[in-house]
Amino acid sequence: MAVYTEGQSMELLEILECSPPLAREPLDAEQAAGVARVFKALGDPVRLRIVSIVASRAGGEVCVCDITGAFELSQPTISHHLKVLKEVGLLTSERRASWVYYRLVPETLGELSALLDVPATV
Amino acid sequence: MAVYTEGQSMELLEILECSPPLAREPLDAEQAAGVARVFKALGDPVRLRIVSIVASRAGGEVCVCDITGAFELSQPTISHHLKVLKEVGLLTSERRASWVYYRLVPETLGELSALLDVPATV
DNA sequence: TATCTATTTCGATGGCCGTCTATACGGAAG
DNA sequence: CTTCCGTATAGACGGCCATCGAAATAGATA
Numbered sequence: 001m002a003v004y005t006e007g008q009s010m011e012l013l014e015i016l017e018c019s020p021p022l023a024r025e026p027l028d029a030e031q032a033a034g035v036a037r038v039f040k041a042l043g044d045p046v047r048l049r050i051v052s053i054v055a056s057r058a059g060g061e062v063c064v065c066d067i068t069g070a071f072e073l074s075q076p077t078i079s080h081h082l083k084v085l086k087e088v089g090l091l092t093s094e095r096r097a098s099w100v101y102y103r104l105v106p107e108t109l110g111e112l113s114a115l116l117d118v119p120a121t122v
Numbered sequence: 123m124a125v126y127t128e129g130q131s132m133e134l135l136e137i138l139e140c141s142p143p144l145a146r147e148p149l150d151a152e153q154a155a156g157v158a159r160v161f162k163a164l165g166d167p168v169r170l171r172i173v174s175i176v177a178s179r180a181g182g183e184v185c186v187c188d189i190t191g192a193f194e195l196s197q198p199t200i201s202h203h204l205k206v207l208k209e210v211g212l213l214t215s216e217r218r219a220s221w222v223y224y225r226l227v228p229e230t231l232g233e234l235s236a237l238l239d240v241p242a243t244v
Numbered sequence: 245t246a247t248c249t250a251t252t253t254c255g256a257t258g259g260c261c262g263t264c265t266a267t268a269c270g271g272a273a274g
Numbered sequence: 275c276t277t278c279c280g281t282a283t284a285g286a287c288g289g290c291c292a293t294c295g296a297a298a299t300a301g302a303t304a
Contacts, residue, residue, distance in 0.1 A: 022174040022231065026192075032167040032174070039170065043162030044292080045154040048144075052154070055145040055240070064251065070148075077293055079252055098250050098301055106240040109144065113238035118177070118228040166262080186281065199263055201282055220271055220280050 012038060012089045016111035023118050038112060041088040046071060047081045051090060054104050061101045134160060134211045138233035145240050160234060163210040168193060169203045173212060176226050183223045 015034035019027055027035065042048055053070060054062045068078050082102060085091040089108045094101050137156035141149055149157065164170055175192060176184045190200045204224060207213040211230045216223050 022170075023177040023226075023228075025178050026174045027171050029167065029171070032171045036165050036167040036170045039161050040165030043158050043165040045151065045158040046292085048158045048161065049149050049151070049154045052144040052148040056147050073292095074294060075250085076252075076254095076295080080292080083252085095251090095300080100251065104145075104240075106145075109238050110240045113235045113240065116231050116235035116238070118226075118232045118235065168262085190281095195262095196264060197281075198265080198283080202262075205282085217270080217281090222281060 013105075013108055013111065016108065016115065019111075019115055021115055021117055035112075035115065038088045038090065038108065041084050041090060044081070046073065046078075047085055050078075050081055051085060051104070051109075054091060054102055055106075055109070060103050062103075063099050063101055065099065067102070135227075135230055135233065138230065138237065141233075141237055143237055143239055157234075157237065160210045160212065160230065163206050163212060166203070168195065168200075169207055172200075172203055173207060173226070173231075176213060176224055177228075177231070182225050184225075186222050186224065189224070 012034055015031055016038070019031045019035055042051065049070070050067055053067060054060075064075075064078065064082065067082070068075050071078060082091065082093070086093060086102075089105055091102050092105055094103070134156055137153060138160070141153045141157055164173065171192070172189055175189060176182075186200070186204065189204070190197050193200060204213065204215070208215060208224075211227055213224050214227055216225070
């Protein structure tokens with residue numbers, strides 16, 4: 001049983017789980033709309049780097065201040081991107097004391113990977 | 123030796139090939155910019171459905187007229203989306219007689235899938 | 245309570261993007 | 275050569291989005 005942070009949409013992961021690999025069967029309009037939201041979130045260079053920073057971090061947790069330091073962008077801008085990534089189910093967040101820590105949701109990334117997987121050409 | 127249709131960028135596939143999986147190492151700014159272009163192309167519901175239509179088509183080839191018929195959008199709009207997908211290296215096109223046929227570039231989709239792949243949590 | 249720090253939210257702005265209509269192009273067939 | 279069909283390009287319009295600075299919130303400390 002998973003617990004989802006507020007502001008996070010569970011529907012999207014469900015849509016991902018129900019969507020067939022692109023190479024097997026065309027997506028219907030609803031599936032495409034859901035999946036596209038996640039890809040759109042990954043379609044920004046800053047957000048993509050944020051995901052890679054969080055995903056590759058040993059221990060899995062990254063403080064917002066660590067992320068902010070990696071970019072020459074204002075802190076509210078980073079916060080905005082984190083919110084977008086959270087809304088599509090790629091990240092979760094947890095507050096401890098003054099700091100907020102972000103974690104990857106590996107299931108979402110895994111579903112996307114499976115969706116794009118192309119059977120090897122024999 | 124592959125032949126690339128005009129208007130198609132080869133650099134993007136090279137960037138994809140050189141980019142480590144998100145879960146292994148953070149992307150640098152250049153890698154992120156390139157990869158994000160491809161995800162952004164997939165971040166539109168119509169384009170995502172087009173890719174799934176082409177990718178799942180037995181024989182691999184889809185005529186533009188088949189795609190246009192699947193949407194309630196004007197023909198120029200579909201043509202625009204096809205161009206975007208071509209520019210990021212997801213599709214190629216070939217003209218035969220009056221018709222233009224689009225094909226998937228499985229390598230690009232495969233690289234994206236590998237990029238998102240998350241090692242199973244043991 | 246007062247205050248300091250870390251983070252989020254708000255409101256505004258400039259630029260990019262999806263869609264359309266109209267037009268141009270390419271090739272096949274009279 | 276002209277006409278027709280399928281597709282691509284050009285230009286315009288409206289809406290969305292990345293970014294910023296300023297203000298609000300949450301929590302710790304005193």
